[in-house]
Amino acid sequence: MLDAAVAWMNARGNTGQWGTVPYSRTAGGVERVRRYTTECAPYIAELDGGPAGTLVLHTGPSPQMPMIAPADEPERYVRLLVSDRRHAGRGVGAALLAHAVRETRRAGVGLLRVDCWAGGGGDLVAYYERNGFTRTESFLAGAWPGQVLARRVD
Numbered sequence: 001m002l003d004a005a006v007a008w009m010n011a012r013g014n015t016g017q018w019g020t021v022p023y024s025r026t027a028g029g030v031e032r033v034r035r036y037t038t039e040c041a042p043y044i045a046e047l048d049g050g051p052a053g054t055l056v057l058h059t060g061p062s063p064q065m066p067m068i069a070p071a072d073e074p075e076r077y078v079r080l081l082v083s084d085r086r087h088a089g090r091g092v093g094a095a096l097l098a099h100a101v102r103e104t105r106r107a108g109v110g111l112l113r114v115d116c117w118a119g120g121g122g123d124l125v126a127y128y129e130r131n132g133f134t135r136t137e138s139f140l141a142g143a144w145p146g147q148v149l150a151r152r153v154d
Contacts, residue, residue: 001051001053001054001082001083001084002018002022002023002024002029002033002082003022003023003024004084004085005018005023005082005083005085006018006019006020006021006022006023007022008085014120016117016119016120016144017117017119017120017124032064036056036079036080039058040056040057040058040079041056041057041058041103042054042055042056043055043056043057043096043099043100043103045083045092045095045096045099047087047090047092051084052083052084052086052087052090052092053081053082053083053084053087053092053093053095053096054080054081054082054083054096055078055080055081055096055097055099055100056078056079056080056081057076057077057078057079057100057103057104058076058077058079059074059075059076059077060075060077061077061079061113061115061148062079065115065139065141065146067139067140067141067146068115068137068139068146068148071111071113071150073110073111074108074109074110074111075109075111075112075113076100076103076104076107076109076111076112076113077112077113077114078097078100078112078113078114081093081096081097081114083096093127093131094131097128097131097132100112101132101151101153104153105153105154109153109154110152110153110154111150111151111152111153111154112133112150112151112152112153113136113148113149113150113151114128114133114148114149115139115146115147115148115149116128116146116147116149117144117145117146117147118138118145118146118147119144119145122147125147125149128149129149132151133149133150133151134149134150134151135147135148135149136148136149136150
């Protein structure tokens with residue numbers, strides 16, 4: 001699913017978010033997915049009997065993003081959200097984010113955060129805003145522009 005997302009983004013001219021190499025062939029890509037499934041809480045959305053998207057939750061931002069400080073309260077953090085482009089427009093990502101809100105609330109935590117690529121005209125930032133998140137802080141990871149967004153769930 002991640003490899004297909006990279007190919008889809010590249011076909012639209014987006015080479016800045018995840019680069020041009022399939023995710024499974026990037027340095028550390030396979031190991032990162034392994035950590036997502038063993039150290040975090042992964043969720044998979046299904047449509048028509050197959051995987052349609054995935055979301056990974058954790059208790060804070062990735063250590064690979066040292067410029068993002070943990071919150072000063074308990075939080076849940078969306079480490080990954082990706083949907084199968086064959087199901088585009090069917091609300092898979094929004095359903096996974098709604099699930100993240102429920103899981104965060106169920107854990108007795110009041111804050112859900114995410115960081116994302118802020119390049120390409122800010123379309124991804126706007127997507128999270130449409131799903132109830134508010135911009136908090138911008139950052140640069142090298143030349144990669146990022147945005148942290150938060151959503152209160154209590």
